Amino acid sequence: MSSPQLEVLLQTLISGLLLGGLYALIGIGMTLIMGVMKIINLAHGELMMVAMYIAYGLFTLFHLDPYLAVFIAAPALFILGVLLQKFLINPVLKVDSILPENQVILTVGIGMVLANLATVFFTSDYRSTPVDYATKAWYLSDFWKSSPIELSLSYAWSMSFLIAVAITIALWFFLARTDTGKSIRATAQDNDAALLMGVNVGKMRVITFGLGSALVGAAGCLFIPIYYLYPDLGGQFTLIAFVITILGGLGSTVGAIIGGLILGVFESLTATYVGMGWAPVGRFVIFVAALIFIPGGVVSLLRRQKWGK
Amino acid sequence: MRRFTFCLAVIFLVSLFSSTLFAADTFNLVIPLPLTGKQAKFGEMQKRSYEMAVEEINAKGGVKKKKIVLSFEDSGAKPETARAIVEKLIDVKKQPIIVGEYTSACAKAVAAVAEERKTPYLVVASADDNITQQNYKYVFRQNAVNAHYSDGVLDFLKKVVKPQTIAILYESSAFGTSGADAMVKDAGKLGMKILLKEKYEAGSVDFKPILSKVKAAQPDVIYMVSYVMDASLLMKQIKELRIDAKLFAGGAAGFAIPEFIDNAKDAADYVISATLWTPQVKFAGAKEYAEKYKAKYKDYPSYHGASAYSAMYVLKDTLERAKDWTQDRIRDSLKATDMKTAFGPIRFEDKEGYQNQNFMDTLVLQVQKGEFETIWPQQYASKKYIYPIPKWRERK
């Protein structure tokens, strides 16, 4: 392999991993919600959009760095999620209907209202938070003068990646070590058994939806320095979250992380070696393949090896 | 059940008839536009511009002493909704001329209806070539066809840059595809070798894989066609990867809106872009319009807005020349249009396989010190172009 080819490959892998870390954070929110509540939340991306507008607002009004905005946007989204779950989703889930999927309409409706309210309040202009580190990067040649290849690592992307990892680890501890976390996991594994064991399943569902919203809200704050913002951006991220959820295994945090990383790397590789126009096809082909061949997601493979949690 | 059906029927009928109220001393004009969805940004810019123009026209006495009453309907960039709106305008509201829409898909749906119903339709900012290649008699287009968008850029390349190789990146949409195809054809004429031609999905987050491929190919020019903010992401990531092409060129739309500079910041420096119009062009009224728009909405408009603004003056001119306001008379009058607007001179010609198409000089702008400057053709230039451009490493 000649050095330009190697450079392309390595750069592709780097950006795939960074992208995957961010994808994972979007996916974790979805995997929790789907795992615990067994609902398809089509407003997931719109929740992310709301958080991005919060971060944008804080940046333009108070010059608050988007990364710090995580501490405001995530709790705000938690409250929003709790309210949505309590007053809209729960009433629909409680009623016995012919198809349980009727909640889909609800989440579509919520998504429509959120996206449209954003258009009304913020207009449909494209927004961004132009932080000055947005295009700065570390370069291999700065550290190793005679390097035959040049690789770069963006400040903003690495920062977003690291925060995403930190949040994920914190979440993992919460789920593994605290009582509430254990109850959430129990509910995800077996609703009825959890109920019999005295878990307040209703409360867990409310908390889970709030938590899922907060996580995707945090992801929104991490995305805005490297991306941009407009009211209608939710849809594509909802789809990505689905793919990761299925790839990783429903309700599994570890699975979502691995799923996110696999997806990020896979997409980057398709973009480089097949063509970027085909990248979405690649994304959904592995999605369908995962559905069929590893129904429990990547985490089920790990469990078989006694690794996973 | 019956009551419910009855209610629906009443709503339906009311909606059909309530809107037909007609006052004699006004001219009602409804414009279909995408006000929600991904393209809403451009819809909104055009809406503001239409409003500004109509305000001015009405302040000066309107058209033949009638005031224009403007309203908008949201098509959400969906062809069937756009069609529904236009069917209503032609059939129920008896509006004798249709103006507007933005995406090429919607414009095609509207054009087909307008032609069938023999109602003139003025396309304002939809670029896809084949809208005016259908032998339609009633469809007129004020903006240039996509195949000509890059004429200015090509001229600049030919006379100044003289590149040997080019890489083309474009988004997967009618606009992106036809823009890229036009560039492929023109590159052949200039003797440029196409090293890469890659498509991407609009809204992508990470372009670095594809850009590192571009970097390895080392093209002289990187030409990118993007509708929206992909433009600024592309430049930001090009800066990060330090890809040193001789020139970065954009094919209008996403590269010519103010948000491009706002978001890409210093990564946008020295990038050139094709455009149909800039706030600095020396057409009468252009500067006034741009400044007025900026005072009101804080940013300069792009060519989409200027085209919409001028469309109202074209409409006024057409209506004033028409003997009466029937569809055919308006059509003939529109065909005879020969006027100067803030968007440039406008005449609808049949040539090169296009019908009722306005041909115009396309311009080139370059980002210099965080501002758009017109650099080409030289008679329109507001600043001299900067070429060669500095390498990324040497920039501060």
Next chain:
Amino acid sequence: MGQMKRYAPLAILGLLAILPLVGLSTYALHILIMVIMWSVIGMAWNLLGGYCGQVSFGHAAFFGVGAYTAGIVYSKGGASAWWGMPLSIVFVSAFAMVIGFICLRLRGPFFALATLAIGVILRVTAENLTGLTDGDLGIMIRERTWVEKTWYFYVILILAAITFYLVKKVIESRLGYYFVAVREDQDAAESLGINTTLYKTIALCLSAVFTGLAGAFYTNYMGYIDPKVVFALHDISIVTIMIVMIGGVATFWGPVIGSVIMVLLAEVIRSIPKLGAAHHTFFGILLIVIIIFLPNGIMGDMPKLRRILRMGKSS
């Protein structure tokens, strides 16, 4: 009463059939055509989703394949796009068989997500196969067959009548019982010796064919298609689900009522001048309210709806 119920479909069909003769505006006809087209798609979806319990998030795939069959017959074959209608039956059912083979082994939300993915895969494939589909430039039909809408109206009305009749026949037959059995408890159905995969595939194919026919009609009627329009996830697949769920899952009239609401009411709300771009909020809230109070849709929760209306009257 029973008599009335039996003849209601015929009466409504008759009423609709004379509608164009009373001189409706073409705008009204356009909306009606759209309502009827969406009812066809809704009824087709209902067969698979409502009766058989397989909730598909990817009906745009079938709609798009039907639409592109007509489009390609016209652009590459040089024949009238109307040939797309009979041809789409072949292509769409073959395609549905493949999809069924891949997706039908999955259950519940997994099936839903797999079909969702299929829809997206097809859109991107259509965008990339430029030799066949002309990619993003789409296919444009230069001369539509009729300027008058009346004929389009009758074509889609006949298609709707056939769909309605067939769905009713199928559901009232033995097949229908199997479908419902699969929906209610797939394992139980299997243990009773019902070949669930077979019946699910039948439901999927029937559903796909009618959706594809609607797609082929769309090409002929609108005269322009591109991948983003006919394979749209939100504007086709999800709208279809909403039509059925708002109208009433597993009811004969549900999809019809649903498409009246989703097309006509949406159009009315969109046209309210004061609302401007905010019409989506209004419509979204309407959807939320309907599904909270009528979780089985309007037809499905008719008794409840009657009660609510009566209460409103007496107070």
